[in-house]
Amino acid sequence: MKALPFEFALDLPRAALVIIDMQRDFVEPGGFGESLGNDVTRLQAILPTCAAVLAAWRAAGAWVVHTREGHLPDLSDCPPAKRLRGRPSLRIGDTGPMGRVLVIGEPGHAIVPELAPVDGELVIDKPGKGAFHATPLQARLQERGITQLVFMGVTTEVCVQTTMREANDRGYECLLVEDGTASYFPEFKAATLAMLTAQGGIVGWVAPAAELVAELPGR
Numbered sequence: 001m002k003a004l005p006f007e008f009a010l011d012l013p014r015a016a017l018v019i020i021d022m023q024r025d026f027v028e029p030g031g032f033g034e035s036l037g038n039d040v041t042r043l044q045a046i047l048p049t050c051a052a053v054l055a056a057w058r059a060a061g062a063w064v065v066h067t068r069e070g071h072l073p074d075l076s077d078c079p080p081a082k083r084l085r086g087r088p089s090l091r092i093g094d095t096g097p098m099g100r101v102l103v104i105g106e107p108g109h110a111i112v113p114e115l116a117p118v119d120g121e122l123v124i125d126k127p128g129k130g131a132f133h134a135t136p137l138q139a140r141l142q143e144r145g146i147t148q149l150v151f152m153g154v155t156t157e158v159c160v161q162t163t164m165r166e167a168n169d170r171g172y173e174c175l176l177v178e179d180g181t182a183s184y185f186p187e188f189k190a191a192t193l194a195m196l197t198a199q200g201g202i203v204g205w206v207a208p209a210a211e212l213v214a215e216l217p218g219r
């Protein structure tokens with residue numbers, strides 16, 4: 001398929017669609033993202049594209065992985081350096097309009113309804129930005145013989161980029177859907193897309209959703 005910096009050879013039986021942290025706490029008003037002073041409408045804007053890619057990917061019979069950033073209720077997996085950083089109006093573990101911020105099982109921790117996981121899809125709860133750190137993701141991918149990861153989700157320069165770099169170091173071929181990812185800072189998204197694909201795809205590939213969907217069987 002057409003991609004940057006050059007064509008990507010999608011191998012669907014060995015590929016997983018990885019949707020990063022499309023959680024109410026990041027995407028919806030009243031969540032953690034907004035408490036940090038961010039405009040969540042930029043993240044909401046990618047929902048129709050993500051939903052269309054997810055529907056096409058599922059219809060093609062390929063596997064889906066969802067990730068959620070969050071912590072145990074006792075916050076034992078949340079380093080103080082993460083909880084105490086900055087001056088947000090709500091800290092991780094505090095109670096806000098969507099329950100305790102970034103705590104597993106709270107309303108804000110849930111994936112937005114438009115992209116809710118279905119039976120047979122893997123959900124990875126992660127305490128860090130990268131989805132491989134302190135999670136069973138690598139083992140689950142190896143069990144299924146997955147070698148390619150197609151990424152969507154938020155935010156482009158934080159959890160998406162961190163996970164894509166972790167995956168690249170582990171030997172996965174990584175493609176990021178450019179209109180299926182968003183940042184609170186458009187200039188950070190643009191810079192991330194550029195740096196991932198620079199130097200002959202030093203971290204991986206980037207392509208628009210339409211190119212990916214056109215590549216899927218039945219389209």
Ligand code: C5J
Nearest residue numbers: 021069154155158159
């Ligand atoms: C952030 C994320 N931005 N999912 N998390 O803190 O990118």
